[in-house]
Amino acid sequence: MSTAKIDRRVEHSHHFSSMQQEYEAGKQGVWIFMATEIMMFGGLFVGYFIYRFAYPEMYIAGGDSLNWVQGAANTLVLLVSSFTMAQAVTETMKGDNKKALKYVIVTTACAFIFLIVKYFEYSAKVHHGLFPGFDMWNPDMEYIKSHIRDTSLLANFSAENLRLFFVLYFAMTGLHGIHILIGIGLMFWIMKRLKNNEFSSKYYTAVEGVGLYWHIVDIIWIFLFPLMYLI
Amino acid sequence: MAHIVPLNVNIKTLTTLVVLTITTVVTAKYVDLGHGHYNLLLAMFIASIKATIVLGWFMHLKYDGMMNRAIALCGLAFLALLFGFSYIDLFYR
Amino acid sequence: MSATDAHSHGNYINCEKGLWSWLTTIDHKRIALMYFISIMAFFLVGGLFAILLRLELLSPEPIFMTGDFYNRAMTMHGSIMVFMVIVPGVPALLGNFALPIMLGAHDVAFPKLNLASWYMLMLGAAIAVLSLFWGGVDTGWTFYTPYSGKSADAVTMVVLGAFIMGFSSIMTGVNFIVTVHKLRAPGMTMMRMPLFVWSLYATAIIQVIATPVLGITLLLLVFERTFGVGIFNPALGGDPVLFQHFFWFYSHPAVYIMIIPAMGIVSEVIATFSQKTIFGYKAIAFSSLAISAISFLVWGHHMFVSGQSALSGSIFSVLTMLVGVPTAIKLFNWVATMYKGRVKLDTPMLFAINFLALFTIGGLTGLFLAAFNVDVHLHDTYFVVAHFHYTMLGGALMGFFAGLFYWFPKMSGKMYNEVQGRISAIMTFVGFNLTFIPQFIMGSQGMPRRYHTYDGIFTPYHVASTIGSWIVASGFILAIYILARDFFKGEPLKDGNPWNATTLEWTNTEIVPIHENFTELPTVTGRPYEYR
Numbered sequence: 001m002s003t004a005k006i007d008r009r010v011e012h013s014h015h016f017s018s019m020q021q022e023y024e025a026g027k028q029g030v031w032i033f034m035a036t037e038i039m040m041f042g043g044l045f046v047g048y049f050i051y052r053f054a055y056p057e058m059y060i061a062g063g064d065s066l067n068w069v070q071g072a073a074n075t076l077v078l079l080v081s082s083f084t085m086a087q088a089v090t091e092t093m094k095g096d097n098k099k100a101l102k103y104v105i106v107t108t109a110c111a112f113i114f115l116i117v118k119y120f121e122y123s124a125k126v127h128h129g130l131f132p133g134f135d136m137w138n139p140d141m142e143y144i145k146s147h148i149r150d151t152s153l154l155a156n157f158s159a160e161n162l163r164l165f166f167v168l169y170f171a172m173t174g175l176h177g178i179h180i181l182i183g184i185g186l187m188f189w190i191m192k193r194l195k196n197n198e199f200s201s202k203y204y205t206a207v208e209g210v211g212l213y214w215h216i217v218d219i220i221w222i223f224l225f226p227l228m229y230l231i
Numbered sequence: 232m233a234h235i236v237p238l239n240v241n242i243k244t245l246t247t248l249v250v251l252t253i254t255t256v257v258t259a260k261y262v263d264l265g266h267g268h269y270n271l272l273l274a275m276f277i278a279s280i281k282a283t284i285v286l287g288w289f290m291h292l293k294y295d296g297m298m299n300r301a302i303a304l305c306g307l308a309f310l311a312l313l314f315g316f317s318y319i320d321l322f323y324r
Numbered sequence: 325m326s327a328t329d330a331h332s333h334g335n336y337i338n339c340e341k342g343l344w345s346w347l348t349t350i351d352h353k354r355i356a357l358m359y360f361i362s363i364m365a366f367f368l369v370g371g372l373f374a375i376l377l378r379l380e381l382l383s384p385e386p387i388f389m390t391g392d393f394y395n396r397a398m399t400m401h402g403s404i405m406v407f408m409v410i411v412p413g414v415p416a417l418l419g420n421f422a423l424p425i426m427l428g429a430h431d432v433a434f435p436k437l438n439l440a441s442w443y444m445l446m447l448g449a450a451i452a453v454l455s456l457f458w459g460g461v462d463t464g465w466t467f468y469t470p471y472s473g474k475s476a477d478a479v480t481m482v483v484l485g486a487f488i489m490g491f492s493s494i495m496t497g498v499n500f501i502v503t504v505h506k507l508r509a510p511g512m513t514m515m516r517m518p519l520f521v522w523s524l525y526a527t528a529i530i531q532v533i534a535t536p537v538l539g540i541t542l543l544l545l546v547f548e549r550t551f552g553v554g555i556f557n558p559a560l561g562g563d564p565v566l567f568q569h570f571f572w573f574y575s576h577p578a579v580y581i582m583i584i585p586a587m588g589i590v591s592e593v594i595a596t597f598s599q600k601t602i603f604g605y606k607a608i609a610f611s612s613l614a615i616s617a618i619s620f621l622v623w624g625h626h627m628f629v630s631g632q633s634a635l636s637g638s639i640f641s642v643l644t645m646l647v648g649v650p651t652a653i654k655l656f657n658w659v660a661t662m663y664k665g666r667v668k669l670d671t672p673m674l675f676a677i678n679f680l681a682l683f684t685i686g687g688l689t690g691l692f693l694a695a696f697n698v699d700v701h702l703h704d705t706y707f708v709v710a711h712f713h714y715t716m717l718g719g720a721l722m723g724f725f726a727g728l729f730y731w732f733p734k735m736s737g738k739m740y741n742e743v744q745g746r747i748s749a750i751m752t753f754v755g756f757n758l759t760f761i762p763q764f765i766m767g768s769q770g771m772p773r774r775y776h777t778y779d780g781i782f783t784p785y786h787v788a789s790t791i792g793s794w795i796v797a798s799g800f801i802l803a804i805y806i807l808a809r810d811f812f813k814g815e816p817l818k819d820g821n822p823w824n825a826t827t828l829e830w831t832n833t834e835i836v837p838i839h840e841n842f843t844e845l846p847t848v849t850g851r852p853y854e855y856r
Contacts, residue, residue: 035305036535041540079248087241167547298505
């Protein structure tokens, strides 16, 4: 392939006056978008805590019936993917599109592993009748009881409140999962552009932006993991 | 144009995060801080440290300009407002 | 870039031709015109519902609506006016047109995002309006749970529509914040920005911070409805008051999304039509930011009778009073600007004076409602209806029309018919007061809102109100007709600055701006509004 075919950006867009200005504007835009992500998930966390203080025993029962080993494994997978994403940004900034591409591929693989683990988790919940909607709610009480650490909780046990825990569990991890899917889409976009050698040490805004998004998704999981599986 | 974070710093960041994750699991599963919400508080404290590390090192806020830090902080501050007022209502209802 | 050459002849309107060139444009001025057409269409539809509602209320007996249809029409009126007209109105239409030029920029920071934002609004609006064919919605625009959790199927559609329109609002907000931070012309420091830009900046902060919370609230409501779960349903363990907390965390700041940009327009118009340096530039600029910050601390005043705790109610009551301070600062500064100025009562100025008079009444009655104990008496009466129409219609929309007439010559290169314009401004003022002053009176006497029927003693007030609604509607229809007709047939301008204004969009562009706004970026050396 001749070098003339490489579409590597050296010019800023017409409405900016320098590449530096365009870069800073783009990055700031991504950061503001990240602030909206914080507010959006923040609302869910407010709901989580309000119901937690209203029905503490249900959260403990619900959390115990989740598989914390799978949750922990997914946490590690996401942390590793965050690391490879950070490295992808580092390599792009150095101008090494090839190395960066490898890191992005690893990141995407991690995202798929996360979703596969999530699939097994969800199907186990559905199997035990713990999916709260579509008339599928039919909790397997023996399964719940066998998982609860503190059996004194069983005294004031109400399946309706446990359902609320699973509503929040599916809403929060589900929305997080949708973010992972969007992230995978963004990864493929980045991979295509890295493969075309479009980035250089002068222009790497897109990779950095996707990186910021991916790290925010990781941060949300950092909070979701203990709140759902452990505490 | 911007600060390039070297490989060894990213590795250190990842290691710290993994260690903190293990700490979360161990303290939540095997250390009982009794009734009250101390286990919850501890887990949230560790998660906040982890989030700060991701924001600072992976997301380059440590090396970034004041404006982007302010934007991130702004999001968190308004979230604190939503939390604060909702709980004032809840606890005194 | 080669695009520059392609656009080098002609102005932004005629540099490209054909519908496709409009639907794919990323020029902020063309996008503003697309918003112009769509928002005016929504405004007429929303207004039509208002007229129908008032017509039905001519008599306590049913005239042509069933109570059920009344509820649906009322919800449509509220949802259209809030989500499709007033929230996007000033920022997306006038802000899109004026903000980049006022800052001395070639475009907003993210032009493609800007276009996407228009499509999002269209998509959301289409979904919300099409819900009419699935039976409409009878919850009111607030979608309060638990009723909205089990009401007609179309609730999901309208809520999804509002969710998508929220994205449109966020995109505009992100664009404006970054444009203000990064794309100011050389010499344009923050303290030299026109006050309209300051107000849009304060608005954008609210759009970005508050709208995601609305998004998650509506998403949870959709979740609750489709999966049949009870996040907000007390029968299933949920908390309906939590929905109200979430909803008003957005929707209270949202009323400032509507009013702050209108205040910015009024600042521009009053300075220009008084031909006088604006009084208290810094005070007006920072009071916009102060309002947007305080707006996040007061949402509980919508919930005084919802079962919220008494302590929260008291805190929210006190904080709400605080909003009066920056608002009053603005009003005093505007009046001080007019004092001893060479005041010219052209159409934009008349609409701006409408704003001053009506918004003052709206703001002051807001203080009555902010008082915890008074609100318990007035809650859910016509007093509240009149109050928020004084701020939203008398405030936000009067400011909006002031801005439309003010920037119309720059948008079109034509002059509108001044006499007819003044008539429309006066008609809206008279009709508006005739519509809503009776509502204050019957509200304080206990007429509840959202009812299709009423006690016979209120008949005279309702009749007066309905007659007023015909006058105010005629005024707005006349205004829109003038703007639409004179866009094509108005007298062409000879001078690019007919108002003798001082901001960049008047002083440094062609009569109709070119595609790139400026051939060369201007250099700014001082504050705007230096008339003397």
